[in-house]
Amino acid sequence: MKPRVNKIERGTCILTEKPFVHVLKSRYRRERCDHCFASGKVLKCSGCCYVYYCNRTCQKEAWDFHKVECPFLKKITPRIVPDAARILARIILKLQRGGDLEKGYYTETCYRKFRDLMSHYHEIRTDPKRVEHLESLSVVLRELLGDNLMPNFTELQGIYGRVVVNGFNILDGEMNSIGTGLYLGISVVDHSCTPNAVATFEGTTLYIRAIEDLPSLDWSQIFISYVDIMQTTEDRRIDLKSQYYFLCTCSRCIDPEESPEMEAAACPNSNCIQPLILKGGKEFPESCETCKTKISLEFQEEYREVTTFTKEQLANMKDVASDLDVCKICLTKQKNVLHRLNLWHTKSLDLAFESAIEMGKWQDARSFGVNLIDGFRKYNGDFNPLLGLLYMKLGKIELLLNQVREAQEHLLEASNILRITHGESHSLYKTQLIPLLMQASN
Numbered sequence: 001m002k003p004r005v006n007k008i009e010r011g012t013c014i015l016t017e018k019p020f021v022h023v024l025k026s027r028y029r030r031e032r033c034d035h036c037f038a039s040g041k042v043l044k045c046s047g048c049c050y051v052y053y054c055n056r057t058c059q060k061e062a063w064d065f066h067k068v069e070c071p072f073l074k075k076i077t078p079r080i081v082p083d084a085a086r087i088l089a090r091i092i093l094k095l096q097r098g099g100d101l102e103k104g105y106y107t108e109t110c111y112r113k114f115r116d117l118m119s120h121y122h123e124i125r126t127d128p129k130r131v132e133h134l135e136s137l138s139v140v141l142r143e144l145l146g147d148n149l150m151p152n153f154t155e156l157q158g159i160y161g162r163v164v165v166n167g168f169n170i171l172d173g174e175m176n177s178i179g180t181g182l183y184l185g186i187s188v189v190d191h192s193c194t195p196n197a198v199a200t201f202e203g204t205t206l207y208i209r210a211i212e213d214l215p216s217l218d219w220s221q222i223f224i225s226y227v228d229i230m231q232t233t234e235d236r237r238i239d240l241k242s243q244y245y246f247l248c249t250c251s252r253c254i255d256p257e258e259s260p261e262m263e264a265a266a267c268p269n270s271n272c273i274q275p276l277i278l279k280g281g282k283e284f285p286e287s288c289e290t291c292k293t294k295i296s297l298e299f300q301e302e303y304r305e306v307t308t309f310t311k312e313q314l315a316n317m318k319d320v321a322s323d324l325d326v327c328k329i330c331l332t333k334q335k336n337v338l339h340r341l342n343l344w345h346t347k348s349l350d351l352a353f354e355s356a357i358e359m360g361k362w363q364d365a366r367s368f369g370v371n372l373i374d375g376f377r378k379y380n381g382d383f384n385p386l387l388g389l390l391y392m393k394l395g396k397i398e399l400l401l402n403q404v405r406e407a408q409e410h411l412l413e414a415s416n417i418l419r420i421t422h423g424e425s426h427s428l429y430k431t432q433l434i435p436l437l438m439q440a441s442n
């Protein structure tokens with residue numbers, strides 16, 4: 001790819017790369033192609049009976065490398081290899097076949113090889129959770145590859161560290177994780193909680209697109225988000241520290257106002273939209289700055305009770321069918337107590353929206369989705385794939401409910417975002433959004 005010295009416009013694809021190695025999640029083994037990750041009818045490899053392909057072309061393309069791992073997988077079938085062990089095995093086998101010479105370019109002249117990737121070797125060596133994980137993976141790998149191909153523990157730890165620190169969750173169009181991939185050139189990109197670029201996938205190919213205008217292609221100034229940014233500053237920092245071993249100092253993380261704002265209470269006067277910010281996250285003001293309504297001790301108590309209750313429920317929610325009822329209880333309790341842009345309220349709406357969709361409760365889903373938009377935008381940013389998807393899902397639901405004008409509006413919003421984050425040639429845009437837009441304009 002040519003280096004760009006000129007200004008880069010929002011929506012430009014600035015880097016695209018095929019994976020150095022990639023592994024499909026084992027739970028999708030029988031429904032997706034092991035090579036291109038496409039879903040649909042798949043055919044078993046008659047050698048290992050472990051992996052499946054969507055067609056002969058994919059099988060042929062994959063064979064160059066699969067022929068190396070095929071006998072090892074055959075030995076272990078019908079047991080399942082943990083995904084983390086499979087990607088490590090692929091890397092070990094690839095490095096022994098000259099993979100250490102492979103280059104991933106991030107400008108016309110700059111590239112990275114596997115050994116150039118950060119491994120956070122020392123941090124991982126002193127992280128008991130990681131050491132325990134690697135020890136258990138090492139047992140599986142030894143059984144899979146045998147003693148002769150097994151690297152020593154130090155070497156294995158270096159490989160493991162590179163996967164932990166540089167690996168990408170490969171996402172389908174709906175942003176669900178379907179596998180893991182390692183991309184050599186793209187591993188150059190740092191994190192920010194206010195990213196100016198975004199990573200999306202078409203199959204296993206990774207695309208980095210600018211979501212803001214950029215002055216030039218300077219990789220030290222281009223950031224994607226490594227973690228869910230709809231979290232408190234503290235939780236984002238914990239995630240980043242435990243997975244990537246650094247303390248984030250982006251503008252959001254160092255803004256002392258951010259956390260208190262996220263936890264804002266509603267003004268007890270239901271006609272007032274002013275958020276009540278707790279000083280130091282704890283102390284209520286005596287009265288609302290705008291309407292001067294006094295903040296009673298009872299109200300403060302209720303706010304604390306509702307916040308604790310919501311956090312506990314969100315942490316415990318697993319089963320979607322029961323989630324919707326729990327979300328509804330949380331949302332009822334939050335009314336006139338948590339501000340409408342409060343993070344915990346936004347998270348409750350998000351879960352309620354997804355649960356209602358799962359259960360086919362379209363009216364409920366629409367109402368949660370519409371209320372979710374502003375919070376989602378506040379926490380995820382204006383050009384975030386999840387915001388684009390929210391608008392697209394809303395438009396689809398509105399078409400089902402025959403609310404065509406509203407559907408048109410939301411689908412156009414989806415288009416404004418997804419053409420930046422995914423591009424107009426992405427299958428999500430072409431095969432999902434465009435037909436919905438056409439249906440809405442008929």
Ligand SMILES: C[S@@+](CC[C@H](N)C(=O)[O-])C[C@H]1O[C@@H](n2cnc3c(N)ncnc32)[C@H](O)[C@@H]1O
Nearest residue numbers: 117118165166187188189190191192244245246
């Ligand atoms: C995928 S690598 C990114 C590229 C890395 N800077 C390099 O030179 O190889 C991820 C690692 O980069 C570092 N990193 C990424 N974003 C960072 C940030 N915002 N502040 C400090 N370190 C960061 C962390 O050490 C992290 O584990």
